[in-house]
Amino acid sequence: MRMTRGSTMAKGSEEFPVLAGTGGVALGEARTNHAGRKAILLVRGEDDTLEFATLVATMGITIVETLHQSGPIDPRGYFGKGRLQDLADELTSRTVSSHPWQQVDLILMHTNASPRQLVGVSEAVGVEVWDRVRLLLSLFTSHASSLEARTQVRIARMQSDRTVLRELANQETTGERAGYGGAGSTALQAIIDNMNRELLHLRKRQKKHAIAQSERRKQRSRGGAMTVGLAGYTNAGKSSLFLSLSGKEVLVKDKLFSTLETTIGRMEASPRVLLADTIGFIDHLPSSTLDAFRATLAEALESDLLLILADVSDHPEELERKLFTSRNEVFTRFYGEEIDEEFPWQSVDSSVVHHVLTVLTKCDQATDEQKEEGIATVAALGLPEPILISSHSGEGMQKLKDTILLHLFGPPRDLLLLPVPAEGGRAVEGLVSDVYDAGLVAKRTNHDDGIVELRVWIHEHALARLLSHSRHRIEVK
């Protein structure tokens, strides 16, 4: 939706004004489907554009041409004024249908642009302009399916739009922007005020949701359940692992940011172990944007055990970058730990690291060399020694399950359940069912003398409770 300045804000309707030349700041519900659009990408220097291009492709947008400019970045327009003018001229002169830019209606900037740059480029070229943050926000918007995800995406979007509108208001006031002067800045201020009100409302809604979530988390843990959180760069294979461990359907796609909210499921055959799949990380997401997802992340990161996942079939440099980002998001941003770059392992509080397992995924499609490099990278970053798995082939999955249980419960215990004594008492099967309720039974053996032996993963508190209620009929072997 693109409207010109001067249209009025229609209360409660779909009709919201969009300010022409504002880097595509669209108020109201944002467009969610961008498939089929054509774009031109602006790149400074020798930046690697692979990830950016993947994000764009994920949205079904085609990059028709990539324009490069070397030299220092222009603080007003990212590209220099002359190049932007050339771009604008080319866009206006593409009247012949054979022109490759014929259907281009989007300019992409390969950077997290300042509000000033967004406004500058947008004014110069006269079509919609996205920087990397705007691209991510549009991607989030099109993938957000639940109310919770939509709320957090909308908050992130509005925060970002507000900085652009403030820049515009500022340019109007200082006279830097021609045309509307005081009246323009008053109109902008009215829109910003509206946004502030809506943000307040959305944040309240989000807070309520977070409180309810945290209450549910406490209830689960009071009920004796343990939670395993899945974290990692986007597309690392979190939802696939979740699916494979829990059997619960979640969206698995070879797309970035398929998952935007947290789903809780139970580990198969281990009903006391809960799994939390969540949104992935990405480099250089502004903290204000990431903060909008904090409540969702908390659901997975505030767990009894956190798995940090990375795709070992990635190029080694990519793997390192993504693991580095994941580690920093978890430790620095979320747990608030200071990391000493030289000795990351030692510098993070050991009680925190104790709750972390590193998992290298997709090992079915990695070479031996990649696996070796992956293991070395994990060590260099000071993360716990990794477990290599494949959710597709099943490789490493049993080891992962056992390691999860070992971390949560300690080694399995062998319990002997004694038969009913002469003076009477509960049937052995009653005791068996008590053990099943308290822990995870891995193996059962019925002895000839009526004793039932159970190998069980059990939390020490639960074991103590079980023993004290057993009238000496349960013994630890």
Ligand SMILES: Nc1nc2c(ncn2[C@@H]2O[C@H](COP(=O)(O)OP(=O)(O)OP(=O)(O)O)[C@@H](O)[C@H]2O)c(=O)[nH]1
């Ligand atoms: N070959 C192979 N591919 C895998 C494996 N695990 C996941 N994939 C693929 O990797 C892609 C991403 O998987 P997801 O499970 O959606 O990844 P995610 O971490 O949940 O991604 P986001 O939710 O987008 O952050 C999908 O195409 C999966 O099929 C694996 O073990 N082997």
Ligand SMILES: [Mg+2]
């Ligand atoms: Mg996912």
